[in-house]
Amino acid sequence: MTYCNTCLLSDAYPFISFDSNGKCNCCRSNSKRIYLGKKALNEQIGKIKSESREYDCLIGLSGGRDSTYLALRAIKDWNLRPLAYCYSNGHMPETTMNNLKKLSKKLDINAIMFEDEVNRNRDLFRRIFNAWIKHPHLGMIQTFCIGCRSGVNKCIPTLSQDYDINYILDGANYYEGGSYKLKLFGIDDDDFSAFTGGWKKLHLQLAWKIFSEFLKNPYYMSPTVIFNGINDFSKGFGANVDKIRPFFYEKYDVAKIMDAIASELDWQQPSYFPDPWRSDCDVALIKNFICFKALGFSDYDFFLSNMIRDNAIDRNEAEEQLQKINDHFNNSTSKIKELLKSYKVDSESIQSLENLLMDKIAISNFKTRLPI
Numbered sequence: 001m002t003y004c005n006t007c008l009l010s011d012a013y014p015f016i017s018f019d020s021n022g023k024c025n026c027c028r029s030n031s032k033r034i035y036l037g038k039k040a041l042n043e044q045i046g047k048i049k050s051e052s053r054e055y056d057c058l059i060g061l062s063g064g065r066d067s068t069y070l071a072l073r074a075i076k077d078w079n080l081r082p083l084a085y086c087y088s089n090g091h092m093p094e095t096t097m098n099n100l101k102k103l104s105k106k107l108d109i110n111a112i113m114f115e116d117e118v119n120r121n122r123d124l125f126r127r128i129f130n131a132w133i134k135h136p137h138l139g140m141i142q143t144f145c146i147g148c149r150s151g152v153n154k155c156i157p158t159l160s161q162d163y164d165i166n167y168i169l170d171g172a173n174y175y176e177g178g179s180y181k182l183k184l185f186g187i188d189d190d191d192f193s194a195f196t197g198g199w200k201k202l203h204l205q206l207a208w209k210i211f212s213e214f215l216k217n218p219y220y221m222s223p224t225v226i227f228n229g230i231n232d233f234s235k236g237f238g239a240n241v242d243k244i245r246p247f248f249y250e251k252y253d254v255a256k257i258m259d260a261i262a263s264e265l266d267w268q269q270p271s272y273f274p275d276p277w278r279s280d281c282d283v284a285l286i287k288n289f290i291c292f293k294a295l296g297f298s299d300y301d302f303f304l305s306n307m308i309r310d311n312a313i314d315r316n317e318a319e320e321q322l323q324k325i326n327d328h329f330n331n332s333t334s335k336i337k338e339l340l341k342s343y344k345v346d347s348e349s350i351q352s353l354e355n356l357l358m359d360k361i362a363i364s365n366f367k368t369r370l371p372i
């Protein structure tokens, strides 16, 4: 196996190539991240506050690391009056729910909970997983979260209209970019295009690939899955509210974030997750586990690689962290089975997943189908 000498990606990653110095194409095409700075962020915040409304902005809370930190900053550092909302998607770990409760209490933030679709989303996941495992396609793993995207997106226009709010604080950061999800469908995006206008085109390309896969697998053909799948994509472009993304102004500093939320809000990571990042969703864990077992990498490889490229972490330290994460995944099979059972996934489907991930031929077929 060949590894990039700069980041953590290996030749298992789709569309990767290495130059004569051993540097991968992702590192070569990586543009230097430009942070707009504290002054520019304060100007933005000043602009929001000058509009004198009951609430300055919306903030979506998941109980995860990033939204918790943003809520803390919004109240303590920026003196904003945000209206918080939480779309309970049915996939939140108990520890995450407790994080939310602690946050609302300690920050005394006005929060609206949307809890109507918990059972619908859990039922959707069960149906989609049972269908997926019949003809598993790794790109289609992302359909496991159907229901959540439209659920989250529909909260925003409703609340912004009802409460006359024009802005939303958004926790996106540079390190999340460059995911392999499009690549698993043979679409070679580059991570920066997602932030500079190319994302709509990529989104449509992806919708077409997913639609084609749906047609190939008759097990997906249930009205609930089709209706919610279309609904998710049609609402995927988001609402017409100005987004303020603080992590595009100030570097995403993991140690600083962890320290702040742990000491001020007693934030905790659910113990069965390999890392605090993305520890707010059981489906995210299931998806990452399958990717890691089938392909040898997960979202964490990219997150850490992006941090290395931005000089936010040293390569050796990132490698050590990734090793711990991967060791965790290697010991997670029984927990994943337990989670699948909690969704009432068929026992044959759970067994099929276990067989699939132990089947070296099936795994190598996945790899040869990838555009490497």
Ligand SMILES: [Zn+2]
Pocket: 004, 005, 006, 007, 008, 009, 023, 024, 025, 026, 027, 028
């Ligand atoms: Zn690299």
